[in-house]
Amino acid sequence: MRRSPVYWQKAKxxxxxxxxxxxxxxxxxxxxxxxxxxxxxxxxxxxxxxQQISTKAADSIWSxxxxxxxxxxxxxxxxxxxSRNLKGAGLSRQKISYLKNIAKAFKNKSFNVRDLKKxxxxxxxxYITKLKGLGxxxxxxxxxxxxxxxxxxxxxxxxxLRAISKNYKTGYPPGEKFLNKISKLHxxxxxxxxxxxxxxxxxxxxxx
Numbered sequence: 001m002r003r004s005p006v007y008w009q010k011a012k013x014x015x016x017x018x019x020x021x022x023x024x025x026x027x028x029x030x031x032x033x034x035x036x037x038x039x040x041x042x043x044x045x046x047x048x049x050x051q052q053i054s055t056k057a058a059d060s061i062w063s064x065x066x067x068x069x070x071x072x073x074x075x076x077x078x079x080x081x082x083s084r085n086l087k088g089a090g091l092s093r094q095k096i097s098y099l100k101n102i103a104k105a106f107k108n109k110s111f112n113v114r115d116l117k118k119x120x121x122x123x124x125x126x127y128i129t130k131l132k133g134l135g136x137x138x139x140x141x142x143x144x145x146x147x148x149x150x151x152x153x154x155x156x157x158x159x160x161l162r163a164i165s166k167n168y169k170t171g172y173p174p175g176e177k178f179l180n181k182i183s184k185l186h187x188x189x190x191x192x193x194x195x196x197x198x199x200x201x202x203x204x205x206x207x208x
Contacts, residue, residue, distance in 0.1 A: 004033035011189035043146035079161035098133025
């Protein structure tokens with residue numbers, strides 16, 4: 001049985017007091033919460049597949065990718081599958097090279113999640129983005145969805161910006177000044193804010 005992060009209930013209470021707009025969203029989607037598969041390699045692969053495409057498109061490609069891997073997303077298996085087979089799943093040549101590179105980094109242990117757990121968010125993002133194909137957005141998704149870090153604020157995420165514009169009745173994309181205001185309002189628990197603000201425009205669970 002999956003459990004919410006230890007900070008989740010406390011964060012909901014605090015943010016509901018700070019922000020009446022978010023309070024309504026939390027009330028509407030009260031039963032859900034951020035989860036983790038506790039599978040770092042899976043999460044990073046899922047993030048690569050989801051880069052710069054819609055959630056619907058990402059889900060479709062991921063489903064085909066899983067079939068190519070026979071539902072076993074591991075570094076050894078991804079390394080062994082021929083690139084032409086992965087291309088048949090709808091993956092671009094670039095994304096295939098990223099997936100292969102991540103698999104190699106896990107196999108040779110040049111990427112170590114244990115080291116990552118000791119770092120603050122800024123250092124962790126620097127560490128993750130050293131892997132080819134993983135930018136700031138990808139690093140933030142990993143910190144939020146795999147490690148369940150509580151204070152991630154992904155301002156390069158299109159869905160996130162659209163949800164803010166819709167809920168706070170501001171222009172799209174929201175200006176930097178407004179984003180800074182929202183960021184400060186939810187400081188400490190910005191991952192919780194992000195999860196609920198996403199939920200307000202898409203009721204399906206977001207997972208990486």
